[in-house]
């Protein structure tokens with residue numbers, strides 16, 4: 120859409136109303152009902168969400184999600200320049216889907232020192248503006264270690280945003296340090312923590328959590344920790360791990376809980392859904408997500424999460440090809456350059472780690488969208504211009520429908 124602000128349209132429901140609906144939406148009573156609810160200021164509840172997960176009309180669901188995405192962000196697709204640094208793979212828990220964690224005596228167990236952490240960032244420090252750091256629940260690390268880590272990172276690389284810690288890490292650090300979650304997050308914020316990445320939500324239904332990640336924080340605790348972060352002015356993302364043992368209704372419940380939480384604390388910036396990546400040893404009973412389901416989850420997220428602005432096609436997990444389909448099914452963000460990543464790659468991801476801004480922009484342009492480089496908090500945007508190349512394949516430009 121011409122004239123869409125780089126930060127997106129606040130009045131997207133009105134813009135959505137002006138689009139002419141494709142047949143796959145108009146002639147589907149469920150999708151027409153969802154469309155009418157959204158343009159009239161409402162939201163999609165668990166019952167309707169479950170019906171969307173059960174609907175055979177994937178092309179209609181994707182089309183509606185794409186219209187909502189375009190109403191909010193036109194043809195823009197966002198990405199950033201970032202680096203993943205995992206602090207430790209030693210973890211006191213053993214979630215059944217996790218390929219990353221190691222026991223403290225395992226040959227491949229590691230725990231970065233502060234100097235090693237800085238050393239990992241250094242080679243990329245001129246080309247990134249975000250470091251994404253999560254890790255296992257180290258049995259010895261307390262709030263003091265993380266304070267030292269963030270202080271040192273901020274002192275050495277003041278321009279780099281620190282997006283770090285999942286909710287369960289925050290809970291673990293709090294209890295190891297004898298502090299409340301609020302006290303822990305306040306101290307870490309003071310030391311340099313800027314935002315939380317949102318990992319570890321899995322499925323926010325405790326019977327599912329008891330089967331796949333017993334001992335982790337409860338659904339209520341995940342949401343409460345994010346609410347406390349939001350109250351302290353710390354923005355967060357939220358996630359969903361699907362394709363383990365959950366039902367489609369439990370996926371709808373998960374999305375509903377996130378949108379209700381957002382109404383309360385309004386600090387989620389982006390929703391990041393990703394499927395379980397299997398191997399022979401972990402969760403053999405998992406019902407793995409098909410390509411149809413991956414696209415469906417992303418599209419339904421866009422339809423149900425009317426109050427969470429950004430939906431990410433998490434390339435590190437689903438790969439660039441699936442991510443490019445997701446960009447036409449409701450996703451507006453393709454994550455970052457990443458440069459180094461362990462958690463998804465230990466689990467079997469083969470997503471490339473050497474993608475620079477040019478490569479990400481190419482994925483975005485190949486779906487007729489405009490690449491926009493953003494900062495972590497979606498408050499600074501630059502239209503990304505690829506280097507000139509006369510041999511480039513030309514694609515037809517999508518026409519605006521309003």
Ligand code: SF4
Nearest residue numbers: 210212214217220255
């Ligand atoms: S998912 Fe996180 S908390 Fe669970 S075992 Fe892996 S590293 Fe530990």
